[in-house]
Amino acid sequence: MKKIAAFNWKLKPTNIKEAQATLRAHKKYAKAHPDVQVVSAPPMPFVHKLISDVSPVGLCAQDVSTKFDGAHTGQSSAAMLREVGCSYVIVGHSERRAEFGETDTMVSKKAQIALEQGLTPIICFGEDDRDAQGRYVDLLTEQLKGSLELISDKNSSKIVLAYEPIWAIGTGASITTDDLFSTLILIKKILVDIYGERRANKVQILYGGSVKDHNADELAAVPGVSGFLVGGASHKPEMVKAIIASLA
Ligand code: 13P
Numbered sequence: 001m002k003k004i005a006a007f008n009w010k011l012k013p014t015n016i017k018e019a020q021a022t023l024r025a026h027k028k029y030a031k032a033h034p035d036v037q038v039v040s041a042p043p044m045p046f047v048h049k050l051i052s053d054v055s056p057v058g059l060c061a062q063d064v065s066t067k068f069d070g071a072h073t074g075q076s077s078a079a080m081l082r083e084v085g086c087s088y089v090i091v092g093h094s095e096r097r098a099e100f101g102e103t104d105t106m107v108s109k110k111a112q113i114a115l116e117q118g119l120t121p122i123i124c125f126g127e128d129d130r131d132a133q134g135r136y137v138d139l140l141t142e143q144l145k146g147s148l149e150l151i152s153d154k155n156s157s158k159i160v161l162a163y164e165p166i167w168a169i170g171t172g173a174s175i176t177t178d179d180l181f182s183t184l185i186l187i188k189k190i191l192v193d194i195y196g197e198r199r200a201n202k203v204q205i206l207y208g209g210s211v212k213d214h215n216a217d218e219l220a221a222v223p224g225v226s227g228f229l230v231g232g233a234s235h236k237p238e239m240v241k242a243i244i245a246s247l248a
Helices: 016-032 044-053 078-083 094-100 104-116 135-147 154-158 177-195 216-220 237-246
Strands: 003-008 036-041 058-061 088-091 120-125 160-163 204-207 227-230
Touching: 003 088, 003 160, 003 204, 003 237, 016 036, 016 044, 016 237, 036 088, 044 058, 078 104, 088 104, 104 120, 104 135, 120 135, 135 177, 154 177, 160 177, 177 204, 177 216, 216 227, 216 237, 227 237
Parallel strands: 003 036, 003 227, 036 058, 058 088, 088 120, 120 160, 160 204, 204 227
Antiparallel strands: none
16 A cells, blocks of 8 residues: 655645645655655645646545535535545544534544545544543544544545644644554554454554654654655645655
């Protein structure tokens, strides 16, 4: 399975010219490393403008509705995302959980509806704090089980997980390689509980939280890391280059 370098643009940039430049960098380094699956998640208004020239990058949305259609102002359905050329969608990002009160149940529904439409959901989860008492272990377990509740055994091979500790996002302070390794073992154990060992081994787990050019190599070398979900560095070509190269 190819490793995945997924770039979450968040609410940037403000204009189409810069958006084209960002995508250009993703495409350039994706072409240089065909063994890495590069995924790019622009803000929705730019997707249609960018889709005609996206290959070999996989186009990704930053969110999806839990609904198929109807009276739901401001939302985009999974079928619409597929229609405009998306093949991936991020669900349950911590910023959406915090700003829009998304629950594990909603996240699971979003992942399920994405799968029904042939999209690959990138399901995000992560603790807000790494307390000395280890409460984060219970929180991660609960969050992951809740977010996967509607994902059948059969579909478990079609999802991607993104472990994004909230305390590391946008701070420049990434997780240590030891902590990442032990957390990946914990995540794997939870997956074995849910899906059994054979299926659990097939689930790809990305790390997200201040992945930059200077730490990508050491994080990529942690056993169990299937790739990265990158925020701020998505808009910096030199960082994009180093991050994709670290996964090759
Ligand atoms: P940063 O890489 O800016 O820390 O963001 C990570 C993230 O939230 C990606 O979804």
